[in-house]
Amino acid sequence: MEPPIDPPDEQARLAALKSLELLDSPDEERFDRITRSAQRILDVPIALVTLVDEDRQWFKSCQGLGVRETPRSVSFCGHAILRPDLFVVQDAAADPRFAGNPLVTGSPYIRFYAGAPLTSASGHRVGTLCVISPEPRIFSIDDRAALVDLAMWAEVELNQVELSRALRSRRETTDHLQAVMAAVPNGVATFDHEGRVRSFNAAAEEMFDRPAFTVVGRTFQSLVSDADRRETLPEMLRASVALRGDGSGVVRRELCGRRADGTLFPMEVAVGATTLDGERGYVVAARDITAQRELQRMKDEFVAMVSHELRTPLTSIRGSLGLAASGALGDLPAEVARMIDIAVTNTDRLVRLINDILDLERIESGRVAFAPRRVSPAELVDQAVGGLEGAASAAGVNVRVDAVTTEVEVDPDRIIQAVTNLLSNAVKFSPPGGVVDVSAVVDDGQLVVSVVDRGRGIPADMLGSVFERFEQVDTSDAREKGGTGLGLPIVRGIATQHGGDVSVRSALGEGSTFTFTVPAAVASTMADAAADAGTILMVEDDRDVAEVIGATLRRHGIHVLVATNEDQAIDIALSTRPDLLILDVSLRSGDGFGVIEQLRRHRHMGETPVIVYTVRDLDEHDRRRLQLGPTEFVTKAASGPDVLEQRVLERLRGSS
Amino acid sequence: MTRTVLLIEDEPDIREVAAASLGHVGGFNVVVASDGAEGVAKAKTEKPDVILLDVMMPGIDGPATLHVLRADPDTADTPVIFLTAKAKPADRDRLLSLGASGVIAKPFDPMRLAADVTRMMAW
Numbered sequence: 001m002e003p004p005i006d007p008p009d010e011q012a013r014l015a016a017l018k019s020l021e022l023l024d025s026p027d028e029e030r031f032d033r034i035t036r037s038a039q040r041i042l043d044v045p046i047a048l049v050t051l052v053d054e055d056r057q058w059f060k061s062c063q064g065l066g067v068r069e070t071p072r073s074v075s076f077c078g079h080a081i082l083r084p085d086l087f088v089v090q091d092a093a094a095d096p097r098f099a100g101n102p103l104v105t106g107s108p109y110i111r112f113y114a115g116a117p118l119t120s121a122s123g124h125r126v127g128t129l130c131v132i133s134p135e136p137r138i139f140s141i142d143d144r145a146a147l148v149d150l151a152m153w154a155e156v157e158l159n160q161v162e163l164s165r166a167l168r169s170r171r172e173t174t175d176h177l178q179a180v181m182a183a184v185p186n187g188v189a190t191f192d193h194e195g196r197v198r199s200f201n202a203a204a205e206e207m208f209d210r211p212a213f214t215v216v217g218r219t220f221q222s223l224v225s226d227a228d229r230r231e232t233l234p235e236m237l238r239a240s241v242a243l244r245g246d247g248s249g250v251v252r253r254e255l256c257g258r259r260a261d262g263t264l265f266p267m268e269v270a271v272g273a274t275t276l277d278g279e280r281g282y283v284v285a286a287r288d289i290t291a292q293r294e295l296q297r298m299k300d301e302f303v304a305m306v307s308h309e310l311r312t313p314l315t316s317i318r319g320s321l322g323l324a325a326s327g328a329l330g331d332l333p334a335e336v337a338r339m340i341d342i343a344v345t346n347t348d349r350l351v352r353l354i355n356d357i358l359d360l361e362r363i364e365s366g367r368v369a370f371a372p373r374r375v376s377p378a379e380l381v382d383q384a385v386g387g388l389e390g391a392a393s394a395a396g397v398n399v400r401v402d403a404v405t406t407e408v409e410v411d412p413d414r415i416i417q418a419v420t421n422l423l424s425n426a427v428k429f430s431p432p433g434g435v436v437d438v439s440a441v442v443d444d445g446q447l448v449v450s451v452v453d454r455g456r457g458i459p460a461d462m463l464g465s466v467f468e469r470f471e472q473v474d475t476s477d478a479r480e481k482g483g484t485g486l487g488l489p490i491v492r493g494i495a496t497q498h499g500g501d502v503s504v505r506s507a508l509g510e511g512s513t514f515t516f517t518v519p520a521a522v523a524s525t526m527a528d529a530a531a532d533a534g535t536i537l538m539v540e541d542d543r544d545v546a547e548v549i550g551a552t553l554r555r556h557g558i559h560v561l562v563a564t565n566e567d568q569a570i571d572i573a574l575s576t577r578p579d580l581l582i583l584d585v586s587l588r589s590g591d592g593f594g595v596i597e598q599l600r601r602h603r604h605m606g607e608t609p610v611i612v613y614t615v616r617d618l619d620e621h622d623r624r625r626l627q628l629g630p631t632e633f634v635t636k637a638a639s640g641p642d643v644l645e646q647r648v649l650e651r652l653r654g655s656s
Numbered sequence: 657m658t659r660t661v662l663l664i665e666d667e668p669d670i671r672e673v674a675a676a677s678l679g680h681v682g683g684f685n686v687v688v689a690s691d692g693a694e695g696v697a698k699a700k701t702e703k704p705d706v707i708l709l710d711v712m713m714p715g716i717d718g719p720a721t722l723h724v725l726r727a728d729p730d731t732a733d734t735p736v737i738f739l740t741a742k743a744k745p746a747d748r749d750r751l752l753s754l755g756a757s758g759v760i761a762k763p764f765d766p767m768r769l770a771a772d773v774t775r776m777m778a779w
Contacts, residue, residue, distance in 0.1 A: 307741060307742070308712060308741050308742075311741035311762050311763060312667055312670070312741065312762075313669075314762075314763045315667075315669075315670045315673070315741070315762040315763040315764065316667070316669035316670050316672075316673055317763075318763040318764070318765070318766070319670065319673030319674065319676075319677060319763065319764065319766040319769075320669075320673050320676075320766075322677075322765055322766040322767055323673065323676055323677055323680070323681070323766045323767075326681070326766070326767050328680045328681050328767075329676070329680060347763070351763055371746070413746065630717055630719065630720070631720070632719075632720075632723075650750045650753065653746045653750065
């Protein structure tokens with residue numbers, strides 16, 4: 001007798017068998033009907049669905065046999081799984097492999113066996129469909145065909161397990177995903193390859209005030225403002241690929257969403273690619289940033305107001321005290337003069353403090369418009385040093401400069417401000433006759449500026465907090481050295497805004513070295529620039545003009561919204577609060593005057609700068625009708641888009 | 657030769673201090689106006705040697721007033737120096753690019769106001 005050998009994939013095969021979860025399972029009609037059919041069709045007393053386990057063969061379905069399993073070593077099926085085709089033994093007693101087999105010599109006295117291997121979805125032969133008879137038999141072509149067909153049927157049932165498990169897993173995943181979509185506070189929607197809505201979660205329904213069933217099937221374009229319809233979802237991602245070099249990652253945009261009633265609202269979206277039904281699809285998560293915009297606007301208005309409101313009385317105070325102190329208006333008794341001197345000194349200190357606080361606030365909140373330019377570090381350092389010449393020579397401090405001329409792309413004003421602050425500190429804390437070294441190099445793509453002084457240094461326990469607001473190593477410094485305590489935080493703010501950093505090395509009695517590092521080139525993306533450069537509403541019904549001007553301005557990272565009629569203009573202006581309005585007065589409907597009239601009724605629009613861009617020159621009366629915030633007039637004939645571009649950039653930079 | 661400065665400034669106290677500074681310390685002849693319209697009118701009648709023009713005023717603001725002055729042949733060539741509470745370099749540049757001869761920041765040092773004007777005019 002020859003026991004069956006293990007097939008080469010035995011371990012994997014056993015694993016596949018186990019994963020079917022059929023071993024030792026109860027009887028199932030779906031298998032029993034197959035073995036019954038086999039009995040009938042092939043006219044045999046015994047038909048089995050066998051699973052060949054490690055040491056045994058176990059019968060999932062069993063017709064005509066009283067046992068449920070037998071050892072593998074004496075099994076016929078163990079042989080059958082070694083080959084892909086039918087295993088047929090027409091007379092076991094005459095076959096040397098089986099003549100001595102206990103299942104042949106004893107119960108059930110097998111003489112005829114025909115078995116077809118059953119293959120799992122993973123490609124392993126885990127068992128057989130077999131028929132057995134105690135009488136030898138010729139197995140005809142038709143019989144073979146029948147057994148093969150029945151075996152295929154059995155295989156389908158066998159692999160149903162995998163299928164239903166996969167289905168269950170998918171259902172769980174879908175349920176999980178739906179639960180997440182329902183819970184998430186952001187509006188989330190999916191779109192198919194045509195840009196049509198596939199799904200729309202509860203938060204999105206609320207944001208857009210549209211029930212999901214009214215949105216499904218509609219385009220992405222129908223959910224955003226006219227101005228934002230130009231960029232399709234595929235285009236957004238293509239732009240992202242161009243930037244990142246791969247298809248991964250998520251693209252962010254600030255767009256205007258459109259509600260069911262047509263009203264618009266500002267939103268921040270994140271767009272990612274996905275697969276839907278085997279094709280390209282898109283997932284968009286959106287956040288209504290109306291509140292955020294409002295807050296930012298309030299903060300900006302507050303900062304601007306504080307700036308002006310504080311400086312106005314200070315001007316009078318500083319001016320009147322200064323005049324009195326100078327004696328230009330007559331002599332003062334010594335003590336009075338002394339008191340007034342104190343007042344003047346402290347007024348100056350207050351002015352510096354206000355400047356620094358507002359600077360710091362603007363820098364840290366990122367509302368400072370960044371204007372990178374190609375410039376040489378030597379130039380920047382020279383300007384900073386030049387500005388402090390007076391203070392340095394008054395303190396008897398010598399400033400030595402070592403700066404490269406390799407051009408970098410940074411915001412010159414900001415860098416000069418940072419270097420000035422560092423230098424000012426260095427000079428302040430240097431002993432008379434001392435030396436301050438300033439160096440600027442470009443190293444590994446970074447601009448590195450170092451300011452070294454040999455003053456009294458900073459104690460170790462203060463090094464960590466030296467860049468915090470109002471931290472002064474010695475509180476008498478504020479009075480004596482005239483510092484505001486904000487110089488270093490401002491330097492840090494500027495460094496961070498550039499994507500860089502500032503650090504210090506110092507020890508008591510050994511002076512300090514401040515190192516300011518920023519990337520030498522600004523890698524700006526459309527999205528980043530847009531956040532800084534501002535939003536403009538252009539009211540223009542001539543599409544070509546709007547196209548040209550829009551393209552020109554977008555190059556600067558400005559977000560340009562276009563309204564082609566009065567109603568649209570008012571709508572968009574009220575909901576997005578643009579930084580600037582460009583108004584074409586010859587609009588076919590209403591002439592544009594109506595826009596200003598309407599907007600005047602809303603207090604918060606009162607400060608919006610306007611550039612009136614028009615064909616005809618306007619008389620005084622008309623000009624007055626078009627005043628909103630600071631208003632300028634540009635005629636189309638006299639000046640091309642370049643002049644308009646210039647004015648726009650000036651206005652935007654000026655009002656940040 | 658006594659030069660005439662036209663000061664256009666809406667805040668009465670600042671007007672008074674600046675006028676005192678320009679007059680007493682700088683020795684200028686000072687004419688004042690409290691808004692853009694009055695300023696333009698006085699510019700035409702007084703023909704000042706320089707106009708000190710506040711930027712932020714209610715009604716017609718500094719830059720708009722400058723625009724009007726430049727549009728009128730009587731005042732188109734009168735040099736203008738802006739007075740402003742906005743101290744950022746970007747603001748300065750913007751104001752200068754509008755055609756001003758200089759920008760003086762508020763609060764100003766009353767002892768230096770006249771000297772700054774003189775320097776900007778290269779007198």
